[in-house]
Amino acid sequence: MKNLNCLLLTSIVLINSTFAQNQISQPEMADIFMQHGKFYVVVGVILIIFAVLIFYLIRLDLKIKKLEQNIS
Amino acid sequence: MMYQLKSLSWWKWVCIILLGYTLVAGLTLPVPAREILNETIRNLYFHVPMWFAMIALCLWSFVYSILYLGNYNYKYDAQARAFAEVGFVMGIAGLLTGMLWAKYTWGDWWSQDIKQITSAITLLIYAALFVLRGSIEDEKKGATISAVYNIFAFVLIFPLLFIIPRLQDSLHPGNGGNPALGDDSLAPMMRPIFYPAVIAWILLGFWIANIKYRYFIYKNALENEES
Numbered sequence: 001m002k003n004l005n006c007l008l009l010t011s012i013v014l015i016n017s018t019f020a021q022n023q024i025s026q027p028e029m030a031d032i033f034m035q036h037g038k039f040y041v042v043v044g045v046i047l048i049i050f051a052v053l054i055f056y057l058i059r060l061d062l063k064i065k066k067l068e069q070n071i072s
Numbered sequence: 073m074m075y076q077l078k079s080l081s082w083w084k085w086v087c088i089i090l091l092g093y094t095l096v097a098g099l100t101l102p103v104p105a106r107e108i109l110n111e112t113i114r115n116l117y118f119h120v121p122m123w124f125a126m127i128a129l130c131l132w133s134f135v136y137s138i139l140y141l142g143n144y145n146y147k148y149d150a151q152a153r154a155f156a157e158v159g160f161v162m163g164i165a166g167l168l169t170g171m172l173w174a175k176y177t178w179g180d181w182w183s184q185d186i187k188q189i190t191s192a193i194t195l196l197i198y199a200a201l202f203v204l205r206g207s208i209e210d211e212k213k214g215a216t217i218s219a220v221y222n223i224f225a226f227v228l229i230f231p232l233l234f235i236i237p238r239l240q241d242s243l244h245p246g247n248g249g250n251p252a253l254g255d256d257s258l259a260p261m262m263r264p265i266f267y268p269a270v271i272a273w274i275l276l277g278f279w280i281a282n283i284k285y286r287y288f289i290y291k292n293a294l295e296n297e298e299s
Contacts, residue, residue: 027105064286071293
Protein backbone atom coordinates (compact mmCIF):
# COMPACT_ATOMS: atom_id res chain seq x y z
CA MET A 1 0.00 0.00 0.00
CA LYS A 2 2.81 2.32 0.96
CA ASN A 3 4.59 1.48 -2.31
CA LEU A 4 1.46 2.21 -4.32
CA ASN A 5 1.04 5.57 -2.61
CA CYS A 6 4.62 6.42 -3.35
CA LEU A 7 4.19 5.47 -7.01
CA LEU A 8 1.03 7.56 -7.26
CA LEU A 9 2.72 10.57 -5.72
CA THR A 10 5.74 10.34 -8.02
CA SER A 11 3.56 10.00 -11.08
CA ILE A 12 1.48 13.03 -10.07
CA VAL A 13 4.62 15.07 -9.53
CA LEU A 14 6.03 13.87 -12.84
CA ILE A 15 2.84 14.64 -14.78
CA ASN A 16 2.58 18.02 -13.11
CA SER A 17 6.15 18.96 -13.87
CA THR A 18 5.90 17.94 -17.53
CA PHE A 19 2.62 19.83 -17.80
CA ALA A 20 4.18 22.91 -16.26
CA GLN A 21 7.13 22.62 -18.62
CA ASN A 22 4.78 22.37 -21.58
CA GLN A 23 3.08 25.54 -20.52
CA ILE A 24 6.36 27.37 -20.35
CA SER A 25 7.77 26.10 -23.63
CA GLN A 26 4.56 26.68 -25.61
CA PRO A 27 4.29 30.08 -27.31
CA GLU A 28 1.59 32.10 -25.63
CA MET A 29 -1.73 32.07 -27.50
CA ALA A 30 -5.06 33.71 -26.72
CA ASP A 31 -6.68 30.43 -25.67
CA ILE A 32 -8.39 31.68 -22.52
CA PHE A 33 -9.39 34.88 -24.26
CA MET A 34 -10.98 32.84 -27.02
CA GLN A 35 -12.94 30.67 -24.55
CA HIS A 36 -14.16 33.14 -21.96
CA GLY A 37 -13.34 36.59 -23.19
CA LYS A 38 -16.57 37.18 -25.18
CA PHE A 39 -14.31 37.09 -28.22
CA TYR A 40 -17.20 36.12 -30.48
CA VAL A 41 -18.80 39.49 -29.83
CA VAL A 42 -15.83 41.06 -31.62
CA VAL A 43 -16.28 38.68 -34.55
CA GLY A 44 -19.96 39.68 -34.60
CA VAL A 45 -19.11 43.38 -34.62
CA ILE A 46 -16.63 42.91 -37.45
CA LEU A 47 -19.26 40.96 -39.41
CA ILE A 48 -21.80 43.77 -38.94
CA ILE A 49 -19.29 46.35 -40.21
CA PHE A 50 -18.51 44.05 -43.12
CA ALA A 51 -22.24 43.63 -43.91
CA VAL A 52 -22.82 47.39 -43.81
CA LEU A 53 -19.87 48.11 -46.11
CA ILE A 54 -20.92 45.38 -48.56
CA PHE A 55 -24.49 46.72 -48.51
CA TYR A 56 -23.14 50.16 -49.36
CA LEU A 57 -20.91 48.77 -52.12
CA ILE A 58 -23.86 46.91 -53.67
CA ARG A 59 -25.97 50.10 -53.56
CA LEU A 60 -23.16 52.02 -55.24
CA ASP A 61 -22.86 49.33 -57.89
CA LEU A 62 -26.60 49.37 -58.61
CA LYS A 63 -26.71 53.17 -58.72
CA ILE A 64 -23.96 53.22 -61.35
CA LYS A 65 -25.88 50.53 -63.24
CA LYS A 66 -28.92 52.83 -63.33
CA LEU A 67 -26.80 55.69 -64.70
CA GLU A 68 -25.37 53.38 -67.36
CA GLN A 69 -28.87 52.56 -68.54
CA ASN A 70 -29.48 56.30 -69.04
CA ILE A 71 -26.59 56.81 -71.43
CA SER A 72 -26.85 53.65 -73.50
CA MET B 73 -33.31 46.60 -54.71
CA MET B 74 -34.11 42.89 -54.33
CA TYR B 75 -34.97 42.61 -58.01
CA GLN B 76 -31.87 44.52 -59.04
CA LEU B 77 -29.66 42.24 -56.96
CA LYS B 78 -30.02 39.61 -59.68
CA SER B 79 -28.07 41.85 -62.00
CA LEU B 80 -25.03 41.79 -59.69
CA SER B 81 -22.26 39.74 -61.35
CA TRP B 82 -21.62 36.25 -59.98
CA TRP B 83 -18.04 36.99 -58.99
CA LYS B 84 -19.21 39.76 -56.67
CA TRP B 85 -21.27 37.18 -54.78
CA VAL B 86 -18.21 34.93 -54.62
CA CYS B 87 -16.32 37.91 -53.15
CA ILE B 88 -18.95 38.49 -50.43
CA ILE B 89 -19.05 34.81 -49.44
CA LEU B 90 -15.27 34.33 -49.41
CA LEU B 91 -14.68 37.59 -47.55
CA GLY B 92 -17.24 36.68 -44.89
CA TYR B 93 -15.60 33.28 -44.56
CA THR B 94 -12.16 34.89 -44.32
CA LEU B 95 -13.23 37.19 -41.49
CA VAL B 96 -14.88 34.46 -39.40
CA ALA B 97 -12.41 31.64 -40.10
CA GLY B 98 -9.40 33.95 -39.97
CA LEU B 99 -10.33 35.20 -36.52
CA THR B 100 -11.64 32.02 -34.90
CA LEU B 101 -10.11 28.87 -36.40
CA PRO B 102 -6.96 27.53 -34.69
CA VAL B 103 -3.58 28.73 -35.91
CA PRO B 104 -0.10 27.29 -35.26
CA ALA B 105 1.54 28.54 -32.06
CA ARG B 106 4.81 30.29 -32.90
CA GLU B 107 7.20 32.31 -30.79
CA ILE B 108 7.15 36.10 -31.28
CA LEU B 109 4.22 35.89 -33.70
CA ASN B 110 1.66 34.42 -31.25
CA GLU B 111 -1.86 35.31 -32.38
CA THR B 112 -0.58 37.93 -34.82
CA ILE B 113 0.06 35.05 -37.24
CA ARG B 114 -3.59 35.65 -38.20
CA ASN B 115 -2.43 38.81 -39.97
CA LEU B 116 -1.33 36.45 -42.74
CA TYR B 117 -4.99 36.37 -43.81
CA PHE B 118 -5.25 40.13 -43.95
CA HIS B 119 -1.85 41.77 -44.52
CA VAL B 120 -0.42 39.45 -47.17
CA PRO B 121 -3.56 39.37 -49.40
CA MET B 122 -3.33 43.19 -49.65
CA TRP B 123 -0.11 42.75 -51.65
CA PHE B 124 -1.56 39.88 -53.69
CA ALA B 125 -4.52 42.14 -54.50
CA MET B 126 -2.24 45.06 -55.39
CA ILE B 127 -0.21 42.93 -57.79
CA ALA B 128 -3.33 41.38 -59.37
CA LEU B 129 -4.92 44.80 -59.88
CA CYS B 130 -1.69 46.29 -61.25
CA LEU B 131 -1.32 43.32 -63.61
CA TRP B 132 -4.82 44.00 -64.95
CA SER B 133 -3.94 47.69 -65.30
CA PHE B 134 -0.67 46.80 -67.09
CA VAL B 135 -2.48 44.56 -69.62
CA TYR B 136 -5.00 47.31 -70.40
CA SER B 137 -2.24 49.89 -70.79
CA ILE B 138 -0.67 47.70 -73.48
CA LEU B 139 -4.07 47.23 -75.15
CA TYR B 140 -4.63 50.98 -75.03
CA LEU B 141 -1.39 51.68 -76.87
CA GLY B 142 -2.60 49.20 -79.51
CA ASN B 143 -5.80 50.96 -80.52
CA TYR B 144 -6.30 54.07 -78.31
CA ASN B 145 -9.74 52.94 -77.13
CA TYR B 146 -10.69 55.17 -74.17
CA LYS B 147 -12.33 52.20 -72.41
CA TYR B 148 -8.95 50.48 -72.12
CA ASP B 149 -7.49 53.63 -70.64
CA ALA B 150 -10.32 53.77 -68.09
CA GLN B 151 -9.62 50.15 -67.10
CA ALA B 152 -5.90 50.80 -66.70
CA ARG B 153 -6.54 53.95 -64.69
CA ALA B 154 -9.18 52.54 -62.33
CA PHE B 155 -7.24 49.34 -61.56
CA ALA B 156 -3.95 51.15 -60.95
CA GLU B 157 -5.71 53.46 -58.49
CA VAL B 158 -7.32 50.68 -56.46
CA GLY B 159 -4.09 48.67 -56.64
CA PHE B 160 -2.30 51.63 -55.09
CA VAL B 161 -4.92 51.87 -52.32
CA MET B 162 -4.46 48.15 -51.59
CA GLY B 163 -0.70 48.71 -51.45
CA ILE B 164 -1.13 51.55 -48.94
CA ALA B 165 -3.29 49.22 -46.82
CA GLY B 166 -0.58 46.56 -47.11
CA LEU B 167 2.12 48.99 -46.01
CA LEU B 168 0.14 50.34 -43.03
CA THR B 169 -0.94 46.89 -41.81
CA GLY B 170 2.64 45.73 -42.22
CA MET B 171 3.90 48.61 -40.08
CA LEU B 172 1.46 47.84 -37.27
CA TRP B 173 2.38 44.14 -37.40
CA ALA B 174 6.08 45.03 -37.43
CA LYS B 175 5.69 47.22 -34.33
CA TYR B 176 4.56 44.21 -32.28
CA THR B 177 6.82 41.52 -33.77
CA TRP B 178 9.98 43.23 -35.03
CA GLY B 179 9.83 45.95 -32.38
CA ASP B 180 9.46 49.04 -34.53
CA TRP B 181 7.08 50.62 -37.02
CA TRP B 182 9.87 50.91 -39.55
CA SER B 183 13.04 48.80 -39.33
CA GLN B 184 14.58 49.76 -42.69
CA ASP B 185 13.86 46.20 -43.73
CA ILE B 186 14.70 45.77 -47.41
CA LYS B 187 11.16 44.74 -48.31
CA GLN B 188 9.69 47.69 -46.42
CA ILE B 189 11.92 50.03 -48.41
CA THR B 190 11.27 48.45 -51.81
CA SER B 191 7.50 48.29 -51.26
CA ALA B 192 7.51 51.97 -50.29
CA ILE B 193 9.44 52.72 -53.51
CA THR B 194 6.86 50.72 -55.49
CA LEU B 195 4.06 52.81 -54.01
CA LEU B 196 5.94 56.05 -54.77
CA ILE B 197 6.32 54.94 -58.40
CA TYR B 198 2.56 54.48 -58.63
CA ALA B 199 1.94 57.77 -56.81
CA ALA B 200 4.05 59.45 -59.50
CA LEU B 201 1.77 57.89 -62.13
CA PHE B 202 -1.26 59.72 -60.71
CA VAL B 203 0.67 63.00 -60.41
CA LEU B 204 1.78 62.59 -64.03
CA ARG B 205 -1.77 61.90 -65.15
CA GLY B 206 -3.15 64.84 -63.23
CA SER B 207 -0.58 67.24 -64.66
CA ILE B 208 -1.50 66.64 -68.32
CA GLU B 209 -4.64 68.50 -69.33
CA ASP B 210 -5.14 66.93 -72.73
CA GLU B 211 -7.13 63.75 -72.13
CA LYS B 212 -5.69 61.67 -74.96
CA LYS B 213 -2.10 62.77 -74.42
CA GLY B 214 -2.41 62.04 -70.70
CA ALA B 215 -3.81 58.59 -71.40
CA THR B 216 -0.98 57.68 -73.78
CA ILE B 217 1.83 58.93 -71.56
CA SER B 218 0.27 57.25 -68.49
CA ALA B 219 -0.02 53.97 -70.39
CA VAL B 220 3.68 54.02 -71.26
CA TYR B 221 4.64 54.95 -67.69
CA ASN B 222 2.28 52.33 -66.25
CA ILE B 223 3.97 49.56 -68.25
CA PHE B 224 7.35 50.53 -66.76
CA ALA B 225 5.81 50.85 -63.29
CA PHE B 226 4.42 47.32 -63.37
CA VAL B 227 7.63 45.79 -64.70
CA LEU B 228 9.50 47.47 -61.82
CA ILE B 229 7.35 45.57 -59.28
CA PHE B 230 9.29 42.39 -60.09
CA PRO B 231 12.79 43.52 -59.14
CA LEU B 232 11.47 45.66 -56.27
CA LEU B 233 9.18 43.16 -54.57
CA PHE B 234 10.50 39.77 -55.67
CA ILE B 235 14.18 39.97 -56.63
CA ILE B 236 15.95 42.60 -54.50
CA PRO B 237 14.40 41.48 -51.16
CA ARG B 238 15.71 37.95 -51.80
CA LEU B 239 19.24 39.16 -52.39
CA GLN B 240 19.41 40.97 -49.06
CA ASP B 241 18.88 39.95 -45.47
CA SER B 242 15.29 40.64 -44.56
CA LEU B 243 13.01 40.32 -41.56
CA HIS B 244 10.26 39.19 -43.89
CA PRO B 245 9.85 35.42 -44.21
CA GLY B 246 10.66 34.11 -47.64
CA ASN B 247 13.55 36.49 -48.20
CA GLY B 248 17.29 36.33 -47.89
CA GLY B 249 17.27 33.27 -50.15
CA ASN B 250 14.32 31.37 -48.67
CA PRO B 251 11.26 30.54 -50.73
CA ALA B 252 8.19 32.52 -49.72
CA LEU B 253 5.09 30.59 -48.65
CA GLY B 254 7.00 27.35 -49.09
CA ASP B 255 6.52 24.15 -47.17
CA ASP B 256 7.78 25.42 -43.85
CA SER B 257 6.49 28.97 -43.68
CA LEU B 258 2.83 28.30 -44.51
CA ALA B 259 1.46 25.68 -42.11
CA PRO B 260 -1.03 23.26 -43.74
CA MET B 261 -3.75 24.26 -41.25
CA MET B 262 -3.57 27.85 -42.52
CA ARG B 263 -3.95 27.03 -46.21
CA PRO B 264 -7.76 26.48 -46.28
CA ILE B 265 -8.10 30.03 -44.94
CA PHE B 266 -5.17 31.75 -46.63
CA TYR B 267 -5.98 30.84 -50.25
CA PRO B 268 -9.68 31.80 -50.06
CA ALA B 269 -8.57 35.00 -48.28
CA VAL B 270 -6.25 35.91 -51.16
CA ILE B 271 -9.04 35.33 -53.71
CA ALA B 272 -11.54 37.25 -51.57
CA TRP B 273 -9.37 40.36 -51.18
CA ILE B 274 -8.40 40.32 -54.87
CA LEU B 275 -12.09 40.14 -55.82
CA LEU B 276 -12.93 43.01 -53.47
CA GLY B 277 -10.26 45.12 -55.17
CA PHE B 278 -11.65 44.18 -58.59
CA TRP B 279 -15.14 45.11 -57.46
CA ILE B 280 -14.15 48.59 -56.29
CA ALA B 281 -12.01 49.11 -59.41
CA ASN B 282 -14.95 47.95 -61.54
CA ILE B 283 -17.14 50.68 -60.02
CA LYS B 284 -14.40 53.26 -60.59
CA TYR B 285 -14.05 52.10 -64.20
CA ARG B 286 -17.77 52.49 -64.85
CA TYR B 287 -17.60 55.96 -63.25
CA PHE B 288 -14.91 56.95 -65.77
CA ILE B 289 -16.96 55.58 -68.68
CA TYR B 290 -20.06 57.43 -67.53
CA LYS B 291 -18.13 60.67 -67.04
CA ASN B 292 -16.69 60.30 -70.52
CA ALA B 293 -20.14 59.76 -72.03
CA LEU B 294 -21.51 62.83 -70.22
CA GLU B 295 -18.68 65.02 -71.46
CA ASN B 296 -19.23 63.81 -75.03
CA GLU B 297 -22.94 64.63 -74.76
CA GLU B 298 -22.21 68.15 -73.59
CA SER B 299 -19.70 68.98 -76.30
